[in-house]
Amino acid sequence: MTRPFWRKWEETRKRGNGRSGGPAEVPISSFPHFLISLFLVAAAAAGQPPRDLPPLPEKLPGWIRNTDRNHIFYRRGRYNFDVYNVPKLARDLNAVAVGHAMAYEDLVTGKAGQLETKTFGRIDRVLKNPPRFMPDEAAISPTFGRRYGVLEQVFDWTHILHAQTVDVLASKQLTEPEKDREIERLWKFYFESVPYAVTPLPMNMEFLDGQPYSAAFRKKHPKVNGLFWGYHWLQGAMYDMLYRASAEDQRAAYEVIGEQYHKTELYRTDRPFMPMFAEVSPIFAARFPHIANAFDNLHMLHDLVNDILASEWITDKQKDDQITRAIWLLSAAAHRGEAPGRRRQEAGGSKQEGLHDHRHFLGVPGMGMMTGMTPELMWMPRMGWMSMADCHHCSMPLWDGEDWWRNPTVTAGGWSMRVRCPLCARDMSAETKGRSLLRIPTEKPDRIVFVVSDDAGNLKTSTPGVVFLENEGSHTGCDEWSRAFSSLAAFAAYVKANPKLAGAKALSFEDWAKREGRKPDTYVKPKGPSENPYEHRGHQR
Amino acid sequence: MKGIGVWVCASLAVLGGAAPAGAADHNNVDAHRPLSFDDADSLAFREQAFELGLNLAWPRKRPLGLGMDFEYLYGFAMNSHASLGFEPSTGGRAGDPDTGFDLGSVALGLFHNFNREHRGAPAFSVRGDAYFPTGREAKGVAFRLRGIASRQAGYGRLHLNVDLNGNPGARKEERQIHPGVVLGYSRPIGYPVHFHTTGLAELSVRAGEDRGTGPVIGVGVGMRRQVGVRSVLDVGLQSDVAASRGAPRDHLRLVVGYSTGF
Numbered sequence: 001m002t003r004p005f006w007r008k009w010e011e012t013r014k015r016g017n018g019r020s021g022g023p024a025e026v027p028i029s030s031f032p033h034f035l036i037s038l039f040l041v042a043a044a045a046a047g048q049p050p051r052d053l054p055p056l057p058e059k060l061p062g063w064i065r066n067t068d069r070n071h072i073f074y075r076r077g078r079y080n081f082d083v084y085n086v087p088k089l090a091r092d093l094n095a096v097a098v099g100h101a102m103a104y105e106d107l108v109t110g111k112a113g114q115l116e117t118k119t120f121g122r123i124d125r126v127l128k129n130p131p132r133f134m135p136d137e138a139a140i141s142p143t144f145g146r147r148y149g150v151l152e153q154v155f156d157w158t159h160i161l162h163a164q165t166v167d168v169l170a171s172k173q174l175t176e177p178e179k180d181r182e183i184e185r186l187w188k189f190y191f192e193s194v195p196y197a198v199t200p201l202p203m204n205m206e207f208l209d210g211q212p213y214s215a216a217f218r219k220k221h222p223k224v225n226g227l228f229w230g231y232h233w234l235q236g237a238m239y240d241m242l243y244r245a246s247a248e249d250q251r252a253a254y255e256v257i258g259e260q261y262h263k264t265e266l267y268r269t270d271r272p273f274m275p276m277f278a279e280v281s282p283i284f285a286a287r288f289p290h291i292a293n294a295f296d297n298l299h300m301l302h303d304l305v306n307d308i309l310a311s312e313w314i315t316d317k318q319k320d321d322q323i324t325r326a327i328w329l330l331s332a333a334a335h336r337g338e339a340p341g342r343r344r345q346e347a348g349g350s351k352q353e354g355l356h357d358h359r360h361f362l363g364v365p366g367m368g369m370m371t372g373m374t375p376e377l378m379w380m381p382r383m384g385w386m387s388m389a390d391c392h393h394c395s396m397p398l399w400d401g402e403d404w405w406r407n408p409t410v411t412a413g414g415w416s417m418r419v420r421c422p423l424c425a426r427d428m429s430a431e432t433k434g435r436s437l438l439r440i441p442t443e444k445p446d447r448i449v450f451v452v453s454d455d456a457g458n459l460k461t462s463t464p465g466v467v468f469l470e471n472e473g474s475h476t477g478c479d480e481w482s483r484a485f486s487s488l489a490a491f492a493a494y495v496k497a498n499p500k501l502a503g504a505k506a507l508s509f510e511d512w513a514k515r516e517g518r519k520p521d522t523y524v525k526p527k528g529p530s531e532n533p534y535e536h537r538g539h540q541r
Numbered sequence: 542m543k544g545i546g547v548w549v550c551a552s553l554a555v556l557g558g559a560a561p562a563g564a565a566d567h568n569n570v571d572a573h574r575p576l577s578f579d580d581a582d583s584l585a586f587r588e589q590a591f592e593l594g595l596n597l598a599w600p601r602k603r604p605l606g607l608g609m610d611f612e613y614l615y616g617f618a619m620n621s622h623a624s625l626g627f628e629p630s631t632g633g634r635a636g637d638p639d640t641g642f643d644l645g646s647v648a649l650g651l652f653h654n655f656n657r658e659h660r661g662a663p664a665f666s667v668r669g670d671a672y673f674p675t676g677r678e679a680k681g682v683a684f685r686l687r688g689i690a691s692r693q694a695g696y697g698r699l700h701l702n703v704d705l706n707g708n709p710g711a712r713k714e715e716r717q718i719h720p721g722v723v724l725g726y727s728r729p730i731g732y733p734v735h736f737h738t739t740g741l742a743e744l745s746v747r748a749g750e751d752r753g754t755g756p757v758i759g760v761g762v763g764m765r766r767q768v769g770v771r772s773v774l775d776v777g778l779q780s781d782v783a784a785s786r787g788a789p790r791d792h793l794r795l796v797v798g799y800s801t802g803f
Contacts, residue, residue: 069620069657069664073588081770098736122733133767135736136568139729142693149659 053212053318056325061333063150063195064324070153074164075189077182079171083163086170086250088258089238093166095130096231097159099123100302101140103224107309108144115221123227127266134163147320151305154196154327158298161190162235165291169242176244176446180287187291191332198297199332200290201340202368207354208300208329209273209371213314213322217306222269228306229274230266232299233414237261239281240409240416240439248462249450256437256452257411265414272381272534274299278367278388279380280411282418283439285366286404289340292366301330329355340365363389363400372533377526383415385528392417393424394475394520405445406479412436412453421482423470423517429453430516442466442486443494449484451513459513467491468512471504475522565590565802567739567765567773570700570727573610575763575777575796576743578702578725581664581691583654584616584802594775594798600791601781603633604640610798624650627675635781636750636789639677646672646679663692674710681710697728704747714751721747730764737767741777755785763796772801 074080083090106112106119138145138152145152168174168182191197209215218225234257241253265275277292277299278285285292304326308319328334335356338344344356359369361378367388369375377385390397398418399406407418408425412432419425422440429436430453438451438459449463467488471481481501485491491506507515570580574592584590592612599605608630616622628645650670658664665688672683688703704721711717723745730738741763746756763777775798781790 067656067659067662069582069654071582071585071588071616072619073585073616076587084770098733102733126733129734131736133737133770136566139568139696140732140736142696142698146658146660146693149657 053314053322054325056321057328057334060324060328061195064327064331066150066153070194072157072160072193074160075186077164077168078173079167079182080164082167082171082173084170085172085247086242086254088251089166089170089254091130091132092127092234092258092261093163094132094134095127096234097137098126098131098135098140099227099231101135101137101144102126103228104144104309105141107306108141108147112221112310115224120223120227123224127227127262148305148323150196151301151323151327153194154198154301154331155298157190157194157196158198158294161186161291162295166238166242169239170247170250172247183288183291187288190294195333196327197332198294198301198330199335200294200297201335201338201358202289202293202360202365203297203300203330204354204357204359204369205273205276205296205300206369206371207357208304210354211304211307213307213311214304215307217303217310220310223267225306226269226271227266228302229271230261230268232302233265233275233280234261235299236275236277236280236295237411237416239277239284240411241281241437243281243284243287244446244448245439245450246462249448252452252462253437253450256435259435260414268414270381272532273370274303276367276370278361278364280414280416282364282416283405283407283409285364286407289360289364289366293340293368296366296368297330301326304329361388363398370533372530374529377528379528379533380415382413385526387526388418391420391424391475391478393419393428394421394478394522395524396420396475396478396522399479406441408438408440410436410438420475421478422468422484422512423472423478423482423515424475424520425451426459426513426515427517429459430457440484442484443490444486447486449509459509461509463509466509468507468509469494469501469504470507470512470515470517471501472517475520478520565771565773565800567737567767568727568729570725570739570741570765571800572702573612573796574765574773574798574800575775576725576741576761576779577745577759578700578723578743579652579666579668579687579689580698580700580725580727581654581658581666581689583620583652583666584614584622586616586619588614588616588622588802590614590800590802592798592800594796596794596796598633598635598791598794600633600635601784601789603635603638606630606632606634606640608634620654622652624648624652624670626650635791641677643677645676646683647675648672658691658693663690665690679710681708683708683710694726695728696732697726700725700727714753716748716750716752719748719750721745739765741765743779749784749786749788751788753786754788757781757784757788757790759790769801771803772799774799 102123103119106115164186165183168179237257241257242250277295305323308322338356338358340358341360342358359375361367362375373379376387378388379385386392398420408422410417410419410425410428413434419428425438425440429438435455436453440449442449449461449466451459451461453459465487467485469483469491473481488506495501495504569582572579573594594610596608608628610626610628612624612626614622614624626648630645631642632640648670650668652668654666656665668687670685674680684707686705690701692699702723706719708717723743725743727739727741730740743761745759749755749757759779759781761777761779763775765773765775768774777796779794784790
């Protein structure tokens with residue numbers, strides 16, 4: 001077996017006591033700690049920021065300080081650059097690269113003060129006039145790259161995974177099963193080619209967003225942060241839009257997604273937290289939870305870096321150390337031997353315990369735990385508390401296990417929800433304002449009906465020959481009496497196999513689209529442990 | 542005329558000869574595409590590229606000449622690539638009285654990047670090329686060693702190339718070893734509105750090919766423009782503006798090329 005090139009980095013280096021400056025950590029029960037806490041409270045009250053930063057781990061792998069260039073080409077494939085089959089999406093993704101790079105360069109060249117004005121204006125201009133080709137980020141942010149070269153390697157390498165998975169999904173040559181297999185190969189290629197892959201485990205976002213510098217960037221630069229989170233929204237939302245969709249459906253769906261992105265998501269400054277992948281592409285996240293987690297973790301690494309760079313009270317040397325630490329926290333190497341759904345208990349209850357908490361929401365292995373939430377209940381702005389394992393329209397359990405693909409989704413107003421049946425999707429869409437996108441599986445896993453709803457609630461699809469069953473009864477059985485089929489023959493076969501549906505009529509898309517179901521008899525609004533888990537969150541002491 | 546093909550080839554190498562580097566991105570600068578300097582970036586690991594070019598030269602006291610160059614590059618290892626190229630030409634060539642068609646030498650090259658640019662340190666690379674005598678009257682295997690340093694200068698980059706050219710098959714009146722230096726500059730054009738073009742400029746000094754001749758000073762300007770997702774069109778204009786003690790030189794050289802990576 002070939003020895004990976006990066007073995008030379010495998011040696012670890014010992015770094016003294018590993019501290020990056022500031023007061024030493026002390027046992028939580030000690031009297032000195034009490035005095036330090038008292039000082040910090042007093043300092044915070046006087047408007048002075050604290051100076052205690054988490055130390056660098058004592059042993060760090062050699063690669064984390066490498067000075068090599070390490071460019072690796074895309075995994076070879078006939079699908080490469082097929083994102084251009086959805087031209088508007090391709091160009092918007094090109095613009096995303098520019099935005100990140102411009103902001104980073106200004107942050108490290110003493111221009112942070114103009115981030116909300118001049119920099120925002122420059123970025124916004126590019127977002128409104130996206131480039132034809134993917135720009136070279138390194139040329140836009142040369143100072144940033146020179147200073148944080150390893151971070152750039154992590155970003156670039158994970159961005160390649162982003163780009164290639166999208167290319168596969170946008171390919172017109174690969175079949176749907178081939179796409180699934182190729183995405184797994186891409187993951188393997190990503191994960192095994194370098195030592196600095198981002199961890200695929202769900203991470204505790206409350207821990208990661210609870211660092212001494214957390215939220216500094218979003219507080220100081222809300223408009224630019226809004227752009228960053230808008231990019232991350234798009235980079236998540238595009239997956240369900242592309243997954244198992246025809247080229248025609250992909251382009252039609254991007255009319256809805258792209259409009260939402262340009263008109264709303266880029267300019268939102270009211271998000272309490274970054275968009276999570278499984279919030280906006282729950283189907284892809286259910287199929288590839290490791291990839292969903294890696295992208296969330298990449299985006300969290302972006303947030304950590306933004307917050308570190310925006311914290312003026314941190315010295316340049318400390319910033320370097322904290323960015324190195326952030327890379328380590330999100331690296332696969334830091335979590336070897338750990339498993340999704342588990343929480344490694346640290347001896348003596350370490351402050352780092354949250355770092356090894358890989359629990360996820362019930363039914364959503366592709367999303368780590370978030371601030372103030374429980375595995376059973378998740379909170380979303382404007383939506384409140386919800387069980388991610390249940391239908392968001394009728395509260396009945398969603399499809400899972402081998403049937404994970406059977407859940408329809410509704411995408412509207414920046415969110416994406418899984419529901420249990422086509423009726424739930426249609427009626428939930430009707431209850432929402434603005435345009436929406438419905439993704440309704442048929443009896444075939446690779447045949448999805450994409451439906452676009454306009455502002456007035458009129459539904460359209462480009463899928464020919466699709467028929468629906470809607471024999472409305474209690475929602476305890478909506479997974480049986482509400483279904484979509486790719487053909488009349490498939491409908492007939494299903495009805496024949498289910499005698500209690502004997503006599504059910506096949507509905508054309510037009511007939512089905514005009515219907516409206518009764519209010520689900522099973523709906524229950526979940527109640528969470530608080531009204532809004534982010535309401536009283538103090539990110540910066 | 543012994544070994545003149547190899548010598549011409551070696552000279553051209555100093556001017557931007559059979560040398561590739563970098564991916565098919567307008568910001569990555571390869572020798573010959575269109576000027577004579579390389580940046581310190583190698584091809585990405587496992588990347589392949591084809592680079593094709595045409596050049597129209599007006600050598601001093603010679604008729605116009607037309608040259609072509611073809612290059613295949615492969616990133617065979619991390620931060621390293623290999624290249625294979627050849628450069629047929631016809632018509633006038635600086636330092637060569639012959640105007641017939643010449644297949645030129647076949648060049649095999651290796652490029653390795655030692656480090657990226659970090660903090661105050663430039664990116665450093667080295668490349669070596671061997672020129673096999675497949676052209677007219679060619680003799681012996683010529684070579685070139687090139688050290689490359691690239692460093693950020695504002696939004697642009699400076700590239701220093703230091704060359705050592707060797708020609709064991711040189712005639713008595715020709716130098717067996719002759720050095721050269723190229724200082725190149727590349728800068729993206731159109732930021733922050735456009736992101737597809739890079740402007741290039743260079744200043745070079747090389748020892749004359751024949752014993753007793755003085756140095757040749759060259760200048761050049763050029764542009765690389767992204768025309769496809771993985772393809773770049775380039776155009777450049779070079780001139781040997783000064784030469785002492787009768788060193789052969791080109792008044793003007795127009796270069797047009799196309800690169801594609803895959």
